[in-house]
Amino acid sequence: MAEEERGHVEAHHHDHEVAPENRDVEETGHYELMATAIRELLVEKGVVTPEQIREQLEFMDSRGPALGAEIVARAWTDEAFKERLLEDGTAAVDELGIPMAGLELVVVENTPDTHNMIVCTLCSCYPRTILGLPPDWYKSKSYRSRAVIEPRAVLEEFGTSIPENTTVRVHDSNADMRYLVLPMRPEGTGGWDAERLAGIVTRDCMVGVALPDASG
Amino acid sequence: MTAATPEERRFEVGDEVRVALSHPPGHRRTPFYIRGKTGVVERYCGAFRNPEELAYGFDGEPRRHLYRVRFRQHDIWDGYDGPERDTLDLEIYQHWLEKA
Amino acid sequence: MQRQHDMGGMPSGPVDPDSPPTAPWAKLITATVGALREKKLMTVDEMRRALEDLPSEQYDRDYFERWAEALTDLLEEKGLATHDEIAGRMDEIRRRLEGGT
Numbered sequence: 470m471a472e473e474e475r476g477h478v479e480a481h482h483h484d485h486e487v488a489p490e491n492r493d494v495e496e497t498g499h500y501e502l503m504a505t506a507i508r509e510l511l512v513e514k515g516v517v518t519p520e521q522i523r524e525q526l527e528f529m530d531s532r533g534p535a536l537g538a539e540i541v542a543r544a545w546t547d548e549a550f551k552e553r554l555l556e557d558g559t560a561a562v563d564e565l566g567i568p569m570a571g572l573e574l575v576v577v578e579n580t581p582d583t584h585n586m587i588v589c590t591l592c593s594c595y596p597r598t599i600l601g602l603p604p605d606w607y608k609s610k611s612y613r614s615r616a617v618i619e620p621r622a623v624l625e626e627f628g629t630s631i632p633e634n635t636t637v638r639v640h641d642s643n644a645d646m647r648y649l650v651l652p653m654r655p656e657g658t659g660g661w662d663a664e665r666l667a668g669i670v671t672r673d674c675m676v677g678v679a680l681p682d683a684s685g
Numbered sequence: 686m687t688a689a690t691p692e693e694r695r696f697e698v699g700d701e702v703r704v705a706l707s708h709p710p711g712h713r714r715t716p717f718y719i720r721g722k723t724g725v726v727e728r729y730c731g732a733f734r735n736p737e738e739l740a741y742g743f744d745g746e747p748r749r750h751l752y753r754v755r756f757r758q759h760d761i762w763d764g765y766d767g768p769e770r771d772t773l774d775l776e777i778y779q780h781w782l783e784k785a
Numbered sequence: 786m787q788r789q790h791d792m793g794g795m796p797s798g799p800v801d802p803d804s805p806p807t808a809p810w811a812k813l814i815t816a817t818v819g820a821l822r823e824k825k826l827m828t829v830d831e832m833r834r835a836l837e838d839l840p841s842e843q844y845d846r847d848y849f850e851r852w853a854e855a856l857t858d859l860l861e862e863k864g865l866a867t868h869d870e871i872a873g874r875m876d877e878i879r880r881r882l883e884g885g886t
Contacts, residue, residue, distance in 0.1 A: 498810075499875075500810055500811075500814075500849070500850050500853050501808075501809075501810040502875040502878050502879060503810075503853050503857070503871065503875060504810040504811075504813040504814045504817070504853060505810070505813070505878055506871050506874035506875045506877075506878055507814070507817055507853075507856065507857070507860070507866065507871060508813060508817055509874060509878075510866045510870055510871065510874055511817065511821075511860075511865065511866065514865070514866070516821070516824075516826065516865050516866075517817070517820040517821065517824065521820040521823065521824070522813070522816050522817060522820050523816075524820075525815075525816035525817075525819035525820050525823070526812060526813070526816045528819075529812060529815065529816060529819075530812075573730065573731070590716050590718075590791065590792050590793035591714065591716060591790055591791060591792075591793075591833075592790065592833055592836065593848070602807050602812075602815070604804035605801075605803070605804040605805065605848070606800050606801060606802050606803070606804055608848045609800060609801065610792060610795075610797050611797045611798055611799060611800045611801070612800050613792045613793070614792040614793060614794065614795040614796070614797040615797055615800070617718065617761075617773060617793045617794060618718075618762050618765070618793070618794040619766060619767075620767070620771070621766070621767050621771075622766070623800055626799055626800050626802070627800070627802055633768050634768075634770075636768075636770040636771055636772060637767065637771045637772075638771070638772045638773070638774060639758075639771075639772075639773045639774070640773075640774045640775075641716065641719075641773060641774070641775045641793065642776075643714050643715075643716065643775060643776055644714055644730075644733070644736070644751055644776035644777075644778070645730065645731075645733045645751060645776070646730055646753070646776055673802075708786050711834075712830065712833065712834040712837060716791055716793045717786070717787040717788070717791045717793070717794075718787075718791075718793040718794040719793075736830045736833075739828045739830035739831070740828070740830040740831055740833065740834035741831070741834065742828075742831060745830075762794065
């Protein structure tokens with residue numbers, strides 16, 4: 470996933486630097502024109518500089534699920550870090566050089582008793598500084614409306630079955646906290662190092678709609 | 686502009702609270718489905734500038750206390766199709782809460 | 786009384802877990818909003834309010850299309866750029882592209 474994101478960054482920068490004149494008119498949709506028009510106008514008026522927009526794009530492209538996977542793998546292999554992470558998520562990820570940009574991080578731990586899943590019913594609040602931009606399904610009407618009222622049915626649609634004797638706890642992320650699910654470390658990963666562990670921690674695991682799979 | 690002192694904090698972890706059953710117009714961060722429901726304060730999140738004011742260009746002061754409240758799913762939805770133990774956590778600003 | 790953005794519990798179909806990569810223009814809109822926030826020219830709360838107040842035919846569009854619409858409304862409200870200026874510039878860019886190939 471990290472490679473894919475990096476590839477995407479390069480594609481994006483390439484695209485961004487090609488003059489609009491050299492691009493195919495047919496591919497230029499209404500909203501693409503709108504985005505370019507807004508940027509040109511705001512830059513010409515001196516409201517924002519190209520550098521300020523570039524910095525935002527670069528920061529955006531440097532965020533992705535690999536950061537979250539690093540946090541989870543560290544928590545799985547370092548009990549003291551895990552305690553700090555659950556106690557004060559913002560401070561703990563700051564240790565790893567990951568900023569929360571003014572928001573507070575709450576890390577919720579999956580246990581045999583409790584499975585956590587995250588949604589934002591009002592908009593699409595998401596821990597972007599850790600996981601990057603949210604996937605389309607997280608922003609969809611289906612997920613936003615149903616995750617709170619029928620979480621188990623939604624989990625089944627992701628292929629995730631939670632036993633009846635485990636509490637499903639939905640977090641509707643609607644204000645100044647951002648949430649990250651700390652999944653349970655799967656059986657059979659005893660001898661794995663942090664890097665190998667990080668490889669099985671997907672974005673969906675950290676939103677709480679999937680479970681890490683150590684079988685592949 | 687100097688930050689105003691937050692309002693007095695009224696709730697503690699473990700308090701049973703009811704969300705106001707109120708439908709004011711404008712930008713509100715308390716979802717429709719939770720209004721009028723009763724839950725228990727799970728954690729105190731801190732004092733934050735009021736989003737209902739920030740949304741219209743005001744400074745959001747004084748800061749509002751924000752709590753995480755835990756609800757039983759069966760208390761929120763009639764006919765919730767899941768075990769009794771399932772819960773939902775939500776952040777709610779103090780001015781939306783009253784003692785249950 | 787339940788407003789369009791306040792979706793919790795509304796009836797809806799199955800979740801489609803597919804998620805194509807974000808288009809460059811969508812990232813540009815996001816970055817523009819980020820830069821305006823960084824400069825304290827707007828807040829995320831104002832952006833959310835502008836989104837919620839969109840007419841339903843715009844709110845129901847793709848996420849970033851919705852953002853683009855809300856951003857243009859906020860830019861006009863704040864006197865930073867008008868809808869007419871943006872539409873005019875879009876025409877100009879289109880002509881530029883047509884002349885360029």
